[in-house]
Amino acid sequence: MPITPANGQTAGDAAVTTPGGTAEPIMLELVDEDGRTIGTAEKLAAHQPPGQLHRAFSVFLFDEKGRLLLQRRALGKYHSPGVWSNTCCGHPYPGEAPFVAAARRTTEELGLAPALLAEAGTVRYNHPDPDSGLVEQEYNHLFVGLVRTEPAPDPEEVGEIAFVTPQELADRHAAVPFSSWFMTVLDAARPAVRELTGQSAGW
16 A cells, blocks of 8 residues: 555655565665664655654766756655756665665666766755655765766656756746755755866856
């Protein structure tokens, strides 16, 4: 049976279906303030207020012009549906390396393998989402990279994509909803983004 949060929306990405047809909850890796693993928790439970600090990742991919690939989250997502966000974000499975999880989910969501993917540090944040009532308490591993192939988004994960310049991002951010964590992770990744894209890209 699908997990349903308090707002009544089906949490389609909070469980996985086994070959036998049964739904099993997705487990996340809980961490302390220094990013050390201290246990696990079911995905939706980890996001219930006040939230449990867990490991996550965020990916920022750029094309040859230095434009950032954004995605608008699919409307079926249990958390922050229909809002714009960075190229890809998610949670490693317990014991899965963040780099491996970032590459895996980029392929699953966008149908592409980054031409380059490099670590860009970590950031810890606490972002409540007023629309869903859920809380992002995350120790987030950041990655930047290049994309040289045409994305093929999975419509169950991604509603829309766009490549944007810094000015186009600013205009879009002022006009339409973005994920609560977007600016936090982008600002934390900016030094690595500038190193990757060069001064002329304007990041």
